Every structure is written in C-alpha cells, then in structure tokens.
Amino acid sequence: MTNSNPTVWLTLQASDAPALIDYYVDTFGFVVAARYGEGNTVDHAQLNWPEGRGGIMLGSHRPGNTWSRQPGTAGGYVVTTDPDALYERVTQRKADIVRPLAKTDYGAREFAVRDPEGNLWSFGDYTGELAAG
Numbered sequence: 506m507t508n509s510n511p512t513v514w515l516t517l518q519a520s521d522a523p524a525l526i527d528y529y530v531d532t533f534g535f536v537v538a539a540r541y542g543e544g545n546t547v548d549h550a551q552l553n554w555p556e557g558r559g560g561i562m563l564g565s566h567r568p569g570n571t572w573s574r575q576p577g578t579a580g581g582y583v584v585t586t587d588p589d590a591l592y593e594r595v596t597q598r599k600a601d602i603v604r605p606l607a608k609t610d611y612g613a614r615e616f617a618v619r620d621p622e623g624n625l626w627s628f629g630d631y632t633g634e635l636a637a638g
Contacts, residue, residue, distance in 0.1 A: 513559070514559070514560060515560075515562070515579065516561070516563065516572075517563040517564075517579050518563065518564060518566040519547075519563055519564070519565065521545070521621075522542075522547035522550065522563060525563065526540070526547070526550055528620060529620075532595055532618075533583070533594075533595065534555060535553065535555070536553045538551040538553045538560070542565070545565075546565050547563065547564045547565045548565070549564050550563050550564060556585055557584060561581070576623070577622040577623025577624055579624045580624065580625040580626070581625075581626055581627070582626075583626065583627070583628050584628075584629070584630065584631065585628050585630060588606060588615060588616065588629050588630050589606065591628055592606040592628070595628075601618060601619040602617070602618055603618065603619050603625065604617035609629075609631070611631065612631075613629045613631035614629055615627055615628065615631065
C-alpha cells in the first residue's frame with residue numbers, strides 16, 4: 506500500500522521563526538498546518554506546499570541541542586506547476602532573487618531566491634527522473 510503522506514521533509518532552524526513562517530506563507534505561498542510554542546519561540550511548525558505532498562518543518566534555533574543547525578545554511582528545491590506565476594508573486598513581494606527565471610539545460614523553468622535568514626530556495630517545474638530498474 507502506498508502512503509500518500511510526504512516521507513521527506515526539509516527541516517530548518519531560524520533566528521526569528523515567526524517572521525520566517527510569515528515570509529514563507531506570504532512570499533512563497535506555503536500553508537501553515539501546525540505551529541507549537543509560545544510568543545516568539547516556535548518549538549515546531551509544519552508548512553505544507555499547496556501544490557504537492559511536501560513541506561517544511563521549522564523551529565526556533567536552539568544552540569547546543571543535538572539537532573541544532575546554524576540558521577540560514579539550508580537549500581531546497583520546490584516543484585511548482587507554474588513557475589512563471591510564482592516568480593511574479595515573489596518579485597512583487599521584493600524577494601531577494603539570486604537566479605532569475607530561466608530555462609535550464611535539462612529543460613526545466615526555474616528561479617532561485619534567498620530568504621531573509623539566508624537559506625536558498627529554487628522553484629521550478631522539474632519533477633525529477635524515474636528511478637532506474
């Protein structure tokens with residue numbers, strides 16, 4: 506039986522998790538599915554990508570924890586069926602475009618953005634290749 510829930514999640518830590526959540530919702534269009542914590546501390550948040558079965562989990566940076574990573578050092582790729590419309594959305598919101606929308610050598614239409622904490626995001630219509638065999 507195939508599980509229809511995502512099985513791979515990008516996980517992030519943020520210096521200002523509430524602001525980063527707001528940025529991802531407003532600029533990219535992620536949808537908040539869950540958020541736990543009080544005040545400016547986010548213990549755990551789940552943001553779903555509205556076009557598919559994936560998303561991100563993030564929380565406030567907690568140096569010294571066993572699962573601690575430096576904020577602003579992640580990168581992710583998000584598949585979108587309409588990179589042109591999403592590109593228009595992020596440029597209207599004055600996102601930090603690091604690679605403008607263009608066709609790649611492998612036939613995808615993609616662009617890249619740096620979020621306010623420094624993470625790099627690529628958005629495009631490349632859905633990956635089928636596994637060999």
